[in-house]
Amino acid sequence: MYTAEFDYKKASSLQDALSLLQQHPDAKLLAGGHSLIPAMKLRLAAPSLLIDISKVPELRGVRMEGNTLIIGAATTYHELETNDLVRKAAPLLTEVIPHIGDPMVRHRGTIGGSLSHADPAADLPAAMLALGAQMKIQGRSGSRVVDADQFFQGMFSTALGEGEILTEIHIPALSGRQAYEKFPHPASRYAVVGVAVVAGPEGVRAAVTGAGEHALRLSRLEQALAGKPLNAETIAAACQNLLSAEGLNHDLVASAEYRAHLVDVLAKRALLRLV
Amino acid sequence: MADKATVHITVNGQPHTSEVEPRLLLVHYLREHLGLTGTHVGCDTSQCGACTVHLDGQAVKSCTVFAVQADGSSVTTIEGIGAMGHLHPVQEGFWEMHGLQCGFCTPGMIMAAADLLNHNPNPSEEEIRHGLEGNYCRCTGYHNIVRAVQYAADKMSGKKSVGAAADD
Ligand SMILES: Cc1cc2nc3c(=O)[nH]c(=O)nc-3n(C[C@H](O)[C@H](O)[C@H](O)COP(=O)(O)OP(=O)(O)OC[C@H]3O[C@@H](n4cnc5c(N)ncnc54)[C@H](O)[C@@H]3O)c2cc1C
Ligand code: FES
Ligand code: FES
Numbered sequence: 159m160y161t162a163e164f165d166y167k168k169a170s171s172l173q174d175a176l177s178l179l180q181q182h183p184d185a186k187l188l189a190g191g192h193s194l195i196p197a198m199k200l201r202l203a204a205p206s207l208l209i210d211i212s213k214v215p216e217l218r219g220v221r222m223e224g225n226t227l228i229i230g231a232a233t234t235y236h237e238l239e240t241n242d243l244v245r246k247a248a249p250l251l252t253e254v255i256p257h258i259g260d261p262m263v264r265h266r267g268t269i270g271g272s273l274s275h276a277d278p279a280a281d282l283p284a285a286m287l288a289l290g291a292q293m294k295i296q297g298r299s300g301s302r303v304v305d306a307d308q309f310f311q312g313m314f315s316t317a318l319g320e321g322e323i324l325t326e327i328h329i330p331a332l333s334g335r336q337a338y339e340k341f342p343h344p345a346s347r348y349a350v351v352g353v354a355v356v357a358g359p360e361g362v363r364a365a366v367t368g369a370g371e372h373a374l375r376l377s378r379l380e381q382a383l384a385g386k387p388l389n390a391e392t393i394a395a396a397c398q399n400l401l402s403a404e405g406l407n408h409d410l411v412a413s414a415e416y417r418a419h420l421v422d423v424l425a426k427r428a429l430l431r432l433v
Numbered sequence: 434m435a436d437k438a439t440v441h442i443t444v445n446g447q448p449h450t451s452e453v454e455p456r457l458l459l460v461h462y463l464r465e466h467l468g469l470t471g472t473h474v475g476c477d478t479s480q481c482g483a484c485t486v487h488l489d490g491q492a493v494k495s496c497t498v499f500a501v502q503a504d505g506s507s508v509t510t511i512e513g514i515g516a517m518g519h520l521h522p523v524q525e526g527f528w529e530m531h532g533l534q535c536g537f538c539t540p541g542m543i544m545a546a547a548d549l550l551n552h553n554p555n556p557s558e559e560e561i562r563h564g565l566e567g568n569y570c571r572c573t574g575y576h577n578i579v580r581a582v583q584y585a586a587d588k589m590s591g592k593k594s595v596g597a598a599a600d601d
Binding site: 161165194262263 | 435436438454455456458477478479482485488491493494497498499502504521548549563564566567568569581
């Protein structure tokens with residue numbers, strides 16, 4: 159399958175990418191290409207210009223600053239799943255990433271591409287919410303930092319505005335014990351439902367992907383466990399009717415009611431692993 | 434009309450300089466521009482892995498990479514992984530353990546399996562199955578593919594002598 163015609167430019171720096179975006183309003187950024195290229199082949203997207211940001215130095219790599227793990231948006235899944243800093247500071251990511259696609263997808267796909275694309279069934283958005291991550295966004299007029307809670311806004315829709323680039327993901331290091339439980343789609347392996355939990359000194363943070371239009375916090379669960387010890391009884395009591403089926407996603411594989419049921423089951427499984 | 438781009442890509446050790454349309458997929462560059470038709474197109478929707486090649490040493494689906502993205506890189510295809518009389522251990526494993534029937538998935542399967550063994554020279558059966566999750570086979574039922582990869586792992590770690598197939 160051939161995509162529509164387009165021009166291609168490899169950005170050499172973040173500034174270069176930003177000014178190309180400014181000059182060409184219907185250009186698209188190309189990171190790993192593993193959501194964008196399939197969409198272009200199906201002619202669901204036909205940008206006039208692709209700006210390849212996969213080699214932009216400011217967008218690559220992993221480092222610690224104080225107690226914060228900082229990940230460049232164009233860092234690939236493979237680089238993250240094999241990185242020791244990530245394993246130490248945010249083991250949830252080391253656990254979640256092998257659930258994404260397959261090794262070939264993980265060699266190309268990037269964390270920033272996944273978060274910017276905001277597929278309602280993507281794995282990483284749930285992890286970002288549970289970890290309390292922040293997204294650094296750069297535009298023409300400077301940069302801003304957005305909490306994961308404000309970043310995901312709808313199906314394939316985020317806080318990113320016209321001409322803006324997600325540059326870094328900031329994650330508080332080792333905020334607590336962490337686990338992810340996923341019920342994969344039998345064919346695509348995307349999440350039908352995926353639940354990420356982090357149990358830290360300030361309580362439990364939990365988030366779900368696949369259930370709704372975008373990943374969201376499981377606030378009912380967090381409140382039910384507030385101030386309580388984590389054990390089999392408290393977890394079983396808390397993991398009931400976490401989301402109402404009304405408004406949840408439904409398709410051939412899973413009804414909204416089944417998805418709501420999966421949220422309870424997967425949240426319980428994930429939390430029991432932390433006891 | 435989009436401008437053509439000049440790319441420099443080393444394929445199976447041989448440098449090539451080509452003028453390509455930006456929308457040319459790496460798999461079509463390999464098959465149609467270079468005549469390397471060992472790399473197959475199964476689904477063309479990034480699912481099946483028949484088009485798997487190594488890009489700078491990593492397995493990728495060449496139907497989901499534009500040739501322009503591979504500018505400056507080196508690519509290894511099924512044609513470059515072994516040679517007649519000197520098969521790659523994974524190729525030998527597929528031969529010895531009957532890891533193929535129609536053979537359509539085999540080039541991609543072999544490239545993915547070779548990549549898996551580069552990262553993990555001694556994989557468990559579960560790790561082999563997880564590592565080949567992106568490669569579909571419609572014929573074999575996968576069991577002999579797993580045995581072929583186990584054969585190659587044993588051979589590469591010196592546990593198996595040349596040509597000695599396991600007896601099951
Ligand atoms: C076979 C297959 C299986 C998959 N399975 C899963 C799965 O199980 N779970 C899962 O979560 N995902 C899955 N994916 C999707 C995969 O994770 C993609 O890699 C990811 O969604 C997009 O990342 P990318 O780097 O490839 O982005 P691209 O495809 O390059 O870009 C995606 C979108 O984000 C924009 N963008 C990219 N980077 C930035 C940035 N820094 N700032 C602003 N905008 C940006 C692009 O313009 C584009 O609109 C699968 C994909 C395939 C092909
Ligand atoms: S042809 Fe590339 S994944 Fe199927
Ligand atoms: S041998 Fe026929 S598809 Fe695998």
